[in-house]
Structure formats: C-alpha cells, structure tokens
Amino acid sequence: GEICALTWDKIIYSEGDNKGYIIVNRNIGYTPEKGVYEANPKTKSGKRNIPMTKELESILKEYRAEQIAAVEKRKKRLQSEQKVLSFDNLGEYAKKVEIPDYLFTIKGTSDPIFPDSVNRFLQKFSKEYGINDCHAHKFRHTFASILEEQGIPAATIQYLLGHADVSTIYRVYVHPSK
Secondary structure, eight states: OTTTTOBGGGEEOOBTTBOOEEEEOOEEEEETTTEEEEEOOSSGGGOEEEEOOHHHHHHHHHHHHHHHHHHHHHHHHHHHHHHHHOOHHHHHHHHHOOOOSBSSBOTTSSSBOOHHHHHHHHHHHHHHHTOTTOOHHHHHHHHHHHHHHTTOOHHHHHHHHTOSOHHHIIIIIOOOOO
C-alpha cells in the first residue's frame, strides 16, 4: 500500500551534502465496501523518511523520464487518431492525459496502481521463474533480515519499516539466512 501511494513530490533527491530520501506518509488500500482508498499509515511511526542510495536516485530519475515520455507519446497518438478518425471528443481527451503524480500507475492512466496489482505481478513472476511464495511483503522481511545481519540497530530497522514496536521486527520480520 505504501509503494502504491508514493508520489513524485515525496522523492527528495540529494543536493550538496544533503542525502536523498523518500517520504512515506500515505498508503493505498482496498476493501469491497470502500473500494480503492488512500489513507494515513496505521500508526504515527508509519510516517517516515527512507534514505536513498545514489543508485536508486539515478534509477528513479530515469524511470520518471520514461514515464513522462510515455505520456507525451500517448498524447500525440491520441491527437493523431482524432485527425484520422474524426472523433470530436478524442482531442479533448488527449488534452486530459496528464503526467502522473504517482510513481506507479495503471497503464495508460495517471491513477495509482491497486495494491493487489503488485502481488499479482509477483505471483506471475514467481511462477515463471520457479520462486515459491513470492509477494511484496517478503521484501520487507528480506530487508529487515539483511539489515539485522549487517548489525544495524533494531530501532533503526523498526524506523525504516515504520513499526511502532521494536518487538515486531524480531517477532515477524527478521529471519536467519543460510
């Protein structure tokens, strides 16, 4: 849910001596009653700043450029289809195609992806590559375990994962590796 709710204004690139970070302060959820909704994290500790590496900054900058280029290409295609097919309202629709605020969007729109989309992708990916039980939450477990193995203090891991209670880190997330 947190990754689905990420918007570009929450990506703070490094500048001078200031290191880059990602502001995590929203999540997107789904229930049959509410449908897709955006909300604050469950706890105060869910709001946090996650440091970024230079490599991640570079990847995000490249991804953003690709996202903008795809929107511009789609606008041009829609405008040319309007001329060829004479759809009066298609030109107006093309003007409404916007550069997304969200990092991850439903293809061809500026709407955020659904939380289940990530897991559906990972299910297909894991089936194709023979990886058992792969879902988005596993990345949190792996991240916490690697940090713990590197001697990162539990309080730091707790902060990065956005949990209110440090015991959750050891009870749920940190697992020994081979």
